[in-house]
Amino acid sequence: MIRSKRVNQVYRPIKKNAGLELDPIFNNGRVYFYSLGRWALFHGLQALGLEAGDSVLLPEFICRDLLAPLNKLGLKIHYYSLDKNLNPQLKGIDLPVAKAIIAVNYFGFACDLSPFREYCKHHQAFLIEDNAHGFLSKDPDGNWLGCRGDLGIFSFRKTFPLSDGAALYFSKEVELVKEPMSLAPREKSSRDFLSPKELIRNVGGFFGPSGIQLATKCLRLARKVVSGKEISSADHDDPAPELEIPTELAPLDMKKYLSEFDSVEETAKRLELFNEIGELLKGQDCRPLHSSLPSNCVPYSFAFFSSDAAIGRIKEVLRKKGLECFNWPELPLAVRKNAPDIYNQLWLVRWVW
Ligand SMILES: Cc1ncc(COP(=O)(O)O)c(C=O)c1O
Numbered sequence: 001m002i003r004s005k006r007v008n009q010v011y012r013p014i015k016k017n018a019g020l021e022l023d024p025i026f027n028n029g030r031v032y033f034y035s036l037g038r039w040a041l042f043h044g045l046q047a048l049g050l051e052a053g054d055s056v057l058l059p060e061f062i063c064r065d066l067l068a069p070l071n072k073l074g075l076k077i078h079y080y081s082l083d084k085n086l087n088p089q090l091k092g093i094d095l096p097v098a099k100a101i102i103a104v105n106y107f108g109f110a111c112d113l114s115p116f117r118e119y120c121k122h123h124q125a126f127l128i129e130d131n132a133h134g135f136l137s138k139d140p141d142g143n144w145l146g147c148r149g150d151l152g153i154f155s156f157r158k159t160f161p162l163s164d165g166a167a168l169y170f171s172k173e174v175e176l177v178k179e180p181m182s183l184a185p186r187e188k189s190s191r192d193f194l195s196p197k198e199l200i201r202n203v204g205g206f207f208g209p210s211g212i213q214l215a216t217k218c219l220r221l222a223r224k225v226v227s228g229k230e231i232s233s234a235d236h237d238d239p240a241p242e243l244e245i246p247t248e249l250a251p252l253d254m255k256k257y258l259s260e261f262d263s264v265e266e267t268a269k270r271l272e273l274f275n276e277i278g279e280l281l282k283g284q285d286c287r288p289l290h291s292s293l294p295s296n297c298v299p300y301s302f303a304f305f306s307s308d309a310a311i312g313r314i315k316e317v318l319r320k321k322g323l324e325c326f327n328w329p330e331l332p333l334a335v336r337k338n339a340p341d342i343y344n345q346l347w348l349v350r351w352v353w
Contacts, residue, residue: 006272007208007322010351013160013269016262022255025144032168032182035249037132037155040168042069042245044151047170048100048126049177050075055098057125061086061343062104063329066130067242079335084342086289090115100126103149107348108159108270108300109290110139113148126150126174132166135159136267138296150174156254159270159300160261161201161352163192165252185253192252209350210322239333267298270351277302277323277349284317285310289346302349303328311347318349325349 022031034040050056052074058066060079070077078096081089086106101119103111113127120127131137131146132155138144146152147169156165168180192198196219204215223229274293281288281304289303306314311325318325325347331339 004272004276004321006269006276009265009269010205010208010273012205014262014265015260016265018259020258020261020263020266022258025147026167026169029147029172030170032180033185033251033254034166034168034182035164035251036245037130037153037158037166038065038069038245039248040153040155040166041066041128041130042072043180043182044128044153044168044170045069045073045075045100047176047178047180048151048174050099054100055096056100056102057095057098057119058102059088059104060331060335060339061106061329061346062332062335064242064332065330067332068245071243072245077332077334079332081340082343086346087112088115090119095119097123098125100128102128102130104130105134105137105145107289107303108134108137108145109294109297110134110137110145116149128152132158133300134298136263136270136298140295142296147171156258157352159352160258160266161205162252162257163195163198164249165254165257167254183248183250185256186250187253188257208322209324210319213324236330237333241330242332270298270300273351274299274302276321277318280317280321281314284314286314286347301351304347304349305342305345306347307345314347323349 032043034043050073053076055076055078056070057078057080059082061082067077078098080095083089088103088111101116103113103116105111116127119125127149129146129149129152131152134145135154135156136159139148146154150171151174152169154167154169156162156167170176193202200212200215200219204211271293278288278291286304286306289305293299315325328346328348331343
């Protein structure tokens with residue numbers, strides 16, 4: 001197996017003393033840190049003054065976990081649809097009136113916010129930018145993703161191998177009904193090294209994404225030997241992930257731990273991986289969501305559409321390079337029933353898990 005230098009760096013990002021700084025990104029607004037992006041959204045919606053019974057509009061193409069903060073607050077959920085390139089369909093459509101609308105920067109690519117701004121102006125709604133995937137990305141005009149709306153959420157743990165870490169950003173202009181609650185940051189502890197997920201990342205991740213797969217298999221086998229039971233796979237019809245957020249924990253001290261990483265190398269790694277995977281999948285029976293990188297984009301993964309018939313061969317091609325892909329997202333139950341095929345055909349070559 002020939003693995004590129006960058007694939008080997010997926011779980012071992014290049015470190016640097018006094019590296020990545022958060023202040024230049026967030027200094028035009030206010031920022032609060034959380035363990036998960038879902039908690040950031042929960043506290044953000046409360047701070048904006050949204051109450052039970054208020055409506056929020058979000059894309060149909062979304063991971064169903066994101067519904068939990070909305071359901072916990074008793075908000076009504078409405079959806080807007082997307083076209084075959086995942087562009088939101090907002091124009092000329094009779095959309096429900098909502099107090100807030102969520103735009104998503106899928107996979108670190110800037111969403112065009114102009115139709116969202118129009119909607120917000122028309123309905124006096126808040127614009128929420130879900131930037132869970134887009135830390136370090138900017139739009140082509142040089143604006144940091146996640147800082148372009150009234151409220152933005154970040155999930156650093158999706159782009160760096162950290163056990164938790166998310167942020168909630170408010171623009172200076174937005175008036176908050178109350179100060180968002182946030183827990184004091186914590187230092188790393190045994191749970192950041194010894195929990196099953198961290199063990200897999202620390203040991204398996206040394207060998208890149210394929211090492212993660214092997215380490216996961218070994219851990220599952222060890223559990224089966226000790227407990228005598230298989231680890232049951234997730235029940236996709238269980239509504240719980242749409243209703244409950246995992247327990248809120250104090251977040252890792254993001255300013256400290258992110259400053260260990262070299263942002264220049266991190267950016268270069270993600271750009272090179274995107275281009276390498278694009279080359280690798282040329283000639284395969286699939287359609288990349290983006291065939292090139294817009295300026296200032298720092299992608300989170302390589303996304304492509306593939307049929308069930310073609311995906312086996314593609315997985316094999318990726319595996320030979322130490323890479324893997326998975327189907328994303330797990331759609332909300334309410335969307336799943338009538339989802340267009342395209343929503344079920346997106347695959348991501350995953351980097352950090
Ligand atoms: C687009 C998007 N937004 C938000 C989230 C929530 O982030 P977190 O897992 O940190 O709560 C996820 C993942 O679950 C996501 O994919």
